[in-house]
Amino acid sequence: MSLKVYNFLTRQKETFTPLHEGKVSLYVCGPTVYDNSHIGHAKTYVNFDVIARYLRYLGYDVLYVQNITDVGHMLDTGEDKVLRKARQMSALPMQVVETYTRSYFADMDALGVQRPDISPRASGHIPEQIEMIQTLIDKGHAYEVDGSVYFDVASFPEYGKLSGRTVDDQAEGSRITTREEKRHPADFALWKKADPEHIMRWPSPWGEGFPGWHIECSAMANKYLGPTFDIHGGGLENMFPHNECEIAQSEAAHDGQPFARHWLLVGSLTLDGIKMSKSLGNTLTIADALTRWPAEGIRTFILSSHYGSPIDFSDEAIEAAYKGWQRIWGAARLLRQQMGQAPDGAAGDAVKELVEQTRKAFVEKMNDDFNAPAALAVLQEYTRQVNTLVNEQGSLSQGSLKALDDLYRELGGKILGIIPGEDAGSASAEREAGLVQLLIELRAAARANKDWATSDKIRDQLKELGIILEDRPDGTVWKTT
Amino acid sequence: MSLKVYNFLTRQKETFTPLHEGKVSLYVCGPTVYDNSHIGHAKTYVNFDVIARYLRYLGYDVLYVQNITDVGHMLDTGEDKVLRKARQMSALPMQVVETYTRSYFADMDALGVQRPDISPRASGHIPEQIEMIQTLIDKGHAYEVDGSVYFDVASFPEYGKLSGRTVDDQAEGSRITTREEKRHPADFALWKKADPEHIMRWPSPWGEGFPGWHIECSAMANKYLGPTFDIHGGGLENMFPHNECEIAQSEAAHDGQPFARHWLLVGSLTLDGIKMSKSLGNTLTIADALTRWPAEGIRTFILSSHYGSPIDFSDEAIEAAYKGWQRIWGAARLLRQQMGQAPDGAAGDAVKELVEQTRKAFVEKMNDDFNAPAALAVLQEYTRQVNTLVNEQGSLSQGSLKALDDLYRELGGKILGIIPGEDAGSASAEREAGLVQLLIELRAAARANKDWATSDKIRDQLKELGIILEDRPDGTVWKTT
Numbered sequence: 001m002s003l004k005v006y007n008f009l010t011r012q013k014e015t016f017t018p019l020h021e022g023k024v025s026l027y028v029c030g031p032t033v034y035d036n037s038h039i040g041h042a043k044t045y046v047n048f049d050v051i052a053r054y055l056r057y058l059g060y061d062v063l064y065v066q067n068i069t070d071v072g073h074m075l076d077t078g079e080d081k082v083l084r085k086a087r088q089m090s091a092l093p094m095q096v097v098e099t100y101t102r103s104y105f106a107d108m109d110a111l112g113v114q115r116p117d118i119s120p121r122a123s124g125h126i127p128e129q130i131e132m133i134q135t136l137i138d139k140g141h142a143y144e145v146d147g148s149v150y151f152d153v154a155s156f157p158e159y160g161k162l163s164g165r166t167v168d169d170q171a172e173g174s175r176i177t178t179r180e181e182k183r184h185p186a187d188f189a190l191w192k193k194a195d196p197e198h199i200m201r202w203p204s205p206w207g208e209g210f211p212g213w214h215i216e217c218s219a220m221a222n223k224y225l226g227p228t229f230d231i232h233g234g235g236l237e238n239m240f241p242h243n244e245c246e247i248a249q250s251e252a253a254h255d256g257q258p259f260a261r262h263w264l265l266v267g268s269l270t271l272d273g274i275k276m277s278k279s280l281g282n283t284l285t286i287a288d289a290l291t292r293w294p295a296e297g298i299r300t301f302i303l304s305s306h307y308g309s310p311i312d313f314s315d316e317a318i319e320a321a322y323k324g325w326q327r328i329w330g331a332a333r334l335l336r337q338q339m340g341q342a343p344d345g346a347a348g349d350a351v352k353e354l355v356e357q358t359r360k361a362f363v364e365k366m367n368d369d370f371n372a373p374a375a376l377a378v379l380q381e382y383t384r385q386v387n388t389l390v391n392e393q394g395s396l397s398q399g400s401l402k403a404l405d406d407l408y409r410e411l412g413g414k415i416l417g418i419i420p421g422e423d424a425g426s427a428s429a430e431r432e433a434g435l436v437q438l439l440i441e442l443r444a445a446a447r448a449n450k451d452w453a454t455s456d457k458i459r460d461q462l463k464e465l466g467i468i469l470e471d472r473p474d475g476t477v478w479k480t481t
Numbered sequence: 482m483s484l485k486v487y488n489f490l491t492r493q494k495e496t497f498t499p500l501h502e503g504k505v506s507l508y509v510c511g512p513t514v515y516d517n518s519h520i521g522h523a524k525t526y527v528n529f530d531v532i533a534r535y536l537r538y539l540g541y542d543v544l545y546v547q548n549i550t551d552v553g554h555m556l557d558t559g560e561d562k563v564l565r566k567a568r569q570m571s572a573l574p575m576q577v578v579e580t581y582t583r584s585y586f587a588d589m590d591a592l593g594v595q596r597p598d599i600s601p602r603a604s605g606h607i608p609e610q611i612e613m614i615q616t617l618i619d620k621g622h623a624y625e626v627d628g629s630v631y632f633d634v635a636s637f638p639e640y641g642k643l644s645g646r647t648v649d650d651q652a653e654g655s656r657i658t659t660r661e662e663k664r665h666p667a668d669f670a671l672w673k674k675a676d677p678e679h680i681m682r683w684p685s686p687w688g689e690g691f692p693g694w695h696i697e698c699s700a701m702a703n704k705y706l707g708p709t710f711d712i713h714g715g716g717l718e719n720m721f722p723h724n725e726c727e728i729a730q731s732e733a734a735h736d737g738q739p740f741a742r743h744w745l746l747v748g749s750l751t752l753d754g755i756k757m758s759k760s761l762g763n764t765l766t767i768a769d770a771l772t773r774w775p776a777e778g779i780r781t782f783i784l785s786s787h788y789g790s791p792i793d794f795s796d797e798a799i800e801a802a803y804k805g806w807q808r809i810w811g812a813a814r815l816l817r818q819q820m821g822q823a824p825d826g827a828a829g830d831a832v833k834e835l836v837e838q839t840r841k842a843f844v845e846k847m848n849d850d851f852n853a854p855a856a857l858a859v860l861q862e863y864t865r866q867v868n869t870l871v872n873e874q875g876s877l878s879q880g881s882l883k884a885l886d887d888l889y890r891e892l893g894g895k896i897l898g899i900i901p902g903e904d905a906g907s908a909s910a911e912r913e914a915g916l917v918q919l920l921i922e923l924r925a926a927a928r929a930n931k932d933w934a935t936s937d938k939i940r941d942q943l944k945e946l947g948i949i950l951e952d953r954p955d956g957t958v959w960k961t962t
Binding site for chain 1: 544573575576579583596597598599600601602604605606607608609612683684705811814815818819822876909912913915916917919920923926935938939942943945946947948955956958959960961
């Protein structure tokens, strides 16, 4: 039973065979850091997080590179996204970049997305981009006009092989403005001459300027993963022109050596059926979503549809996914709570068989192009059976409880990232203060009733937990040790 | 009453006057990211954190740049620190850089160190460094030999003006190896030719190579703060040669325009009287220290000596500082706990006067070259008086409690970063689980005694706190909502 992945390049499901045995090189297009990340970013990066986690689970040594775009991503108006934001914030572009790179990783950390191994920045790889552009010029795939450099799509007959769009299609594309300087409307900028007021600029063989958006991914993927690597991921909405241009640049620069061997693209996320956009005012940031649902609930919602499919975010949809997660986590939590009081003993045969069959079914689903929703369904069925076992049999042995919980940790925790490793879930300072206050009240009541046994028990056990009570004339206060 | 700072460049205390009214440009040498940060780093960056916080408290618009050294910092053996670690870890240099940049910021976040506005990486600013080196060659301050470029110290007569060391002194310095290529032993590398096996390399006008350590700070300070800026900070141990070389490079490249106007350098930290070093095995990482003392305790220890002085770390010394912090925080916490049950009313005159006098004394100390230990002493005296007020007067009014607490938040929280903003301090999942378990036991006892009022109270109040109890045949379990 081997891993199969749907490859956008061939438009079919293929058996995954890495370039170097035991290793997987993975490149995923990262965010443009000019604003807070929204729930659409969460869909893309949670899915690739699970893909990387699953590849590691299979035993692959994964090298995961995900770039940070901090220069060159232009709006339709021709403005750089970071520069526009810097003007709005009256800040330096690099302050904008720092602010939103930080908030991006904070959001990802909060969602339990494991960090990529390398997160290279576009602005930190200008020499590598210039070098690749020069190679493209030298090989006749690019030309310079008045300080800007364009890729000559006519020189690369395979242009369009990922998206299936031809050069002629593109000539009619409404978003492609025909610039006088270009030989063909589909030619795209590798390097742009900087206007005098453009402050993100670097010297180059063609004068002061800045790189185009597409070239960064080609240059950084090549630097860290080599000319050919295993998997290129990203959002489906960037297949054209971004990913198409990456292929053209990289393969033209490397004399036709293939760029990514498998293309895995994530379907889009809509909000109540509508594409999220700031002009419509219907964006939901990850930080806001996290104030309403725990990270595990949001991950479960995202994983409830296949990574390649679109998904619609609505309160009803996420609430349903959240409830599904609560069932799974409730059962796992119950196992852990019972472990303290269960009788000793090894895992029973029924438990062992359930564990084995569940793992097998789960892996089978994940091996089918990382089918997380089907794998989640396996966990739901497992949960149903765990609940039956727990309710029917009364007290399971320590060994049985541990075997059942271990599988939750393995499949739900390590791979899907929806089962917390910590026993008690996340603590809250406010809740903790409320619990102590309640215990102080119960102790006061016990003392009023001269129930010294209870009041001493409360004081002593709090002390064991590191909480010291101090009785003052105006009430009891507490502190932690 | 104005801010005075001790300027290493003039070796005297000067009235601080920024270059542009209302603004402060601050550059601090950041870490070389090849290993976990230790308590010595904590001393440097906590001190500059308090300096930046205090400048902001005074109303300055501070732009704080702190670099990340990820290339070019060589060991005495001539090896690059990052490359050596990469070889030890069998990883790419950029993976090493990612790992330790992340752990550095995680440590700093945990210590309550506010992030710099911009954290530029040396490897992300190769074009800027090449440009400055070319300028130095063009102006006759640098020369190329066989693919490497050296700064010609003889061309910059002011070399040594920060450290007071002369070129002749340095010729005898034991750590400066005389390389055949150099014209003078004190000349230092701006660019180094890369050996074939050196994998961190970039193209340059002088062939493939990599930048020297010193040039990054000159190039990045210039990029983000301009040729002249207000404050340059760092550790005293880097004054020579690193800071001295920065001055030479920057002022030579900018035709004598002054580089940093004020140099503030932090004294070193020893461990039980001995310089920390890995070969001696006496390093204490920040992460390890944080398992023993809360961040506020560590900050209080660091701030208990002046930033410019050396400090010796010992268990006794930090325990003493920690106890001092507990006294301050205990009083602040008590004020907050009493606020819930205090009578209404505005702040009394005695309280208002105490607040005003304390703020005045605190600011006076901080204005004297950021004298944090003296400012801490003001907070200790304040705490003594707060305790007297609270104990003598019984119930202070809401207004008085709030005024007293607000000053703790302002001076101890905002400026020194040792007073938590959250009322309840940090929560612990383990402690929370213990509290709930105790309440479940008390409820079981109440039910056994048919004390339904108490058992209902426990269940209802837990529910309000978001904790649901479920009674099962084999015991009571709980979950959070």
